Each structure stands twice: as C-alpha cells, then as structure tokens.
Amino acid sequence: AQSVTQPDIHITVSEGASLELRCNYSYGATPYLFWYVQSPGQGLQLLLKYFSGDTLVQGIKGFEAEFKRSQSSFNLRKPSVHWSDAAEYFCAVGARAAGNKLTFGGGTRVLVKP
Amino acid sequence: EPEVTQTPSHQVTQMGQEVILRCVPISNHLYFYWYRQILGQKVEFLVSFYNNEISEKSEIFDDQFSVERPDGSNFTLKIRSTKLEDSAMYFCASLAMVTGELFFGEGSRLTVL
Numbered sequence: 001a002q003s004v005t006q007p008d009i010h011i012t013v014s015e016g017a018s019l020e021l022r023c024n025y026s027y028g029a030t031p032y033l034f035w036y037v038q039s040p041g042q043g044l045q046l047l048l049k050y051f052s053g054d055t056l057v058q059g060i061k062g063f064e065a066e067f068k069r070s071q072s073s074f075n076l077r078k079p080s081v082h083w084s085d086a087a088e089y090f091c092a093v094g095a096r097a098a099g100n101k102l103t104f105g106g107g108t109r110v111l112v113k114p
Numbered sequence: 115e116p117e118v119t120q121t122p123s124h125q126v127t128q129m130g131q132e133v134i135l136r137c138v139p140i141s142n143h144l145y146f147y148w149y150r151q152i153l154g155q156k157v158e159f160l161v162s163f164y165n166n167e168i169s170e171k172s173e174i175f176d177d178q179f180s181v182e183r184p185d186g187s188n189f190t191l192k193i194r195s196t197k198l199e200d201s202a203m204y205f206c207a208s209l210a211m212v213t214g215e216l217f218f219g220e221g222s223r224l225t226v227l
Contacts, residue, residue, distance in 0.1 A: 032214055034216075036218075041223075042220070042221075043205065043218055043219060043220035043221045044157070044205065044218045044221075046215070046218075049215060051213070051214055090156065090157060092157075094214070094216070096214060100145060100162075100209050100214055100216065101147070101159050101162055101170060102147075102149075102157075102159065102207075102216060103159065104156045104157040104158070105156065106155075106156045107156055
C-alpha cells in the first residue's frame, strides 16, 4: 500500500528566506510524486510532479523538488519565500499500477513572517 | 485551459438529507475520482470510476455513498443520508492518461447540521 509522510506539521519562515518541505513515501514500485498547494478554503493547485527522468523537477511559482530513490524522499524547496507562499502544502504519491489513485500526506502549513 | 468544474461550491444540509455533488470532468478524460478533506485534515481517496463502474473504493465509501455518470459529461457523488461527520470539502478529479496527472476541481464544501 502507498503511504506518504510529511514530518513537519507547521513551518514558519521569514520572507526572503529559503524553504524546504520534507516528504517521504512508501511504495513498492516506481511512484509518481506530486506536490500540491492549498490556500485556505481553496482547491488543490499542482506545483510540480515527478514521473521519471531527471530527478530534479521544476514547478510553478519558483518551486523545485528532488526525487531521491535511496531515501524515498521528494522534498520541496524554494530559494526565497514570498508572503503569498503562505499556504498548506501536500505531497502525494500515485502509480499507474494503483489506478493512478493518489495518496496524500498530512500536509505542512507554511507561515511567512514579514 | 481545460478544467474540472464542481457544483455547488458550498452546500448546507440537515442531517439525514440526501446530497448530490456534481462534477464535470475534462472532456476527453476517462478516469474520475472523488476525494474528501475534513477540515484541518489530509485529503483522502473515496472512489475511482472508469468505464461506467467503480474501479476502486476506500473504506470511507460505504453504502451511504454512490457515484454515477448520468450522461456524457457529469459525474456525481450522492450521499444518501448525511451524517455530521460527512461535513468536508469534496474534490472531484479526472485523469490525463497520457501524463498520469490528476486534475482537481475547486471542491464542494458540504456542511451537515
């Protein structure tokens, strides 16, 4: 069965500082990996995805993530955070073998200090 | 850009009432999904649907829930007799087979009183 762990429930970061959100997954085969962002009361917006190939993937809003198979991780990074990045971030894992069903992590809420 | 649309955006209902949440998936997509997010919690898979039948469902998706594709465009989630704990945001998604990417709608917030 697929599972996703986001170890950090909350992260507070100063505007302009770098941000890294951790994600660890468990899946027997090669997974599809995703990061979504959710602003309060809003839907899920896809930031980036990894299916295969280059393990460093670029997404929207200046985000990037790196797939590390040896660590079963897919951490999300942004070099310089903007106040508008305050939101909840969800990592998700899926696979064609699982009918492309996504399993989400518990989310990390990011607060941005001025 | 094509998108998944959901209606209503917010519905308030009394416990025990039936609710139907509607979704219009992206037109050439064939796999559809419903997910649920209880306030403050993670997004949970409910059901997947392909070729006019359920392909997988979670433990949450009990006999109170049903899904249907009544015509060529709509995909509905029905809750037969709502309970307080059904209060949540419900997300519909459809799958782009070529890329394996799920496209989510904006969600329908259900409040059961």
